[in-house]
Amino acid sequence: MIIKIVAIIIGLLIIGLAIYALHAKKLTVAILGAGAVSLLASIMFLLLAAPDVAMTEAAIGSGLSTIIFFYVLNKIRKQNG
Amino acid sequence: MVKNLYIILVLVGLGFMFYTFADGFESADKLNPVAERYAKQGPDEVGAANLVTAVVVTYRGLDTLGEVTILFLSAAIVAFFLKVTYGEEEKRQTRSVSEIMQTAARLLTPAVFLLGIYVFINGHLTPGGGFQGGAIIASGLVLMLLAKPNMKVSHTLIHVVESISGLAFVFIGVLGILYAGGFLDNSLMGMGTLGSLLSAGVIPLIYIFVGLKVGAELSNIVAHLQESQNEA
Numbered sequence: 547m548i549i550k551i552v553a554i555i556i557g558l559l560i561i562g563l564a565i566y567a568l569h570a571k572k573l574t575v576a577i578l579g580a581g582a583v584s585l586l587a588s589i590m591f592l593l594l595a596a597p598d599v600a601m602t603e604a605a606i607g608s609g610l611s612t613i614i615f616f617y618v619l620n621k622i623r624k625q626n627g
Numbered sequence: 628m629v630k631n632l633y634i635i636l637v638l639v640g641l642g643f644m645f646y647t648f649a650d651g652f653e654s655a656d657k658l659n660p661v662a663e664r665y666a667k668q669g670p671d672e673v674g675a676a677n678l679v680t681a682v683v684v685t686y687r688g689l690d691t692l693g694e695v696t697i698l699f700l701s702a703a704i705v706a707f708f709l710k711v712t713y714g715e716e717e718k719r720q721t722r723s724v725s726e727i728m729q730t731a732a733r734l735l736t737p738a739v740f741l742l743g744i745y746v747f748i749n750g751h752l753t754p755g756g757g758f759q760g761g762a763i764i765a766s767g768l769v770l771m772l773l774a775k776p777n778m779k780v781s782h783t784l785i786h787v788v789e790s791i792s793g794l795a796f797v798f799i800g801v802l803g804i805l806y807a808g809g810f811l812d813n814s815l816m817g818m819g820t821l822g823s824l825l826s827a828g829v830i831p832l833i834y835i836f837v838g839l840k841v842g843a844e845l846s847n848i849v850a851h852l853q854e855s856q857n858e859a
Contacts, residue, residue, distance in 0.1 A: 597754035597755070598679050598754050598755060598756065598759065601746070601754065601755050601759040601762075601763075602758060602759050602762060605759060605762035605763050605765075605766050606762050606845075609762070609766040609769060610762065610765055610766060610769065610845060610848075610849065613769050613772075613773075613849065614848070614849065614852060617849075617852040617853065617856060618852070620856055621855070621856065
């Protein structure tokens with residue numbers, strides 16, 4: 547029962563953060579929002595008894611892809627002057 | 628106005644599609660025949676305590692080889708398209724990294740690398756495996772780059788590790804054709820007792836190479852992006 551309540555809260559947080567990332571004024575904030583979505587999704591995978599997927603999501607989704615987005619954002623800013 | 632109407636139409640359509648999915652959903656109360664066979668025969672045939680590993684490395688070993696190849700291809704494409712000029716000693720202007728970050732990174736980086744190695748060596752016993760361990764190793768490299776933004780990553784080391792582990796992975800698979808039941812068959816080495824570190828045939832060996840290869844490839848992508856930051 548508690549797990550269900552936690553899962554619903556995490557699901558609502560994921561939806562809220564995703565909408566926030568879409569509407570954020572600054573792109574850096576949007577990238578951080580997308581990373582937080584991945585982090586919460588990895589907790590969700592752990593609750594759904596898929597620890598292998600949770601590890602992949604935590605390392606790649608919220609770690610590596612966030613830093614890659616930041617590097618790309620820096621490049622785009624340089625190109626636009 | 629028309630744009631908003633389209634958005635609402637798309638949302639309603641998606642909602643209808645997902646509703647039909649959710650409406651007709653019945654959770655299965657028993658495994659399907661393939662999964663049942665894996666679950667019953669897996670511990671005897673493969674000897675891996677982690678059944679996911681048994682499926683990923685042995686029953687579906689060819690898929691894993693394909694995934695590693697796709698990852699190699701994407702790393703190669705990133706390296707091909709990014710413009711990097713070597714030899715110029717012009718340092719990128721970055722904000723100075725705080726003392727706390729530098730000290731924490733010095734303390735944590737070896738621990739993160741060690742965790743990655745632990746995850747792929749114990750892939751046949753605990754959750755995780757080559758791919759997860761490699762990703763953790765690459766995030767250790769990201770931590771190093773955050774602490775020292777202008778650090779130079781050795782591409783020779785990355786390329787040597789990647790080539791050797793990729794070759795060894797395929798070599799073990801071919802040895803399986805010659806001396807065991809088929810490509811990537813894991814009965815090449817002794818099965819050992821279920822749950823000990825040296826069990827499940829060649830799965831630990833394969834996972835070590837997969838972990839090193841994935842770690843090298845993801846590190847390669849991050850390192851190339853870091854080097855090309857000076858370019859516009």
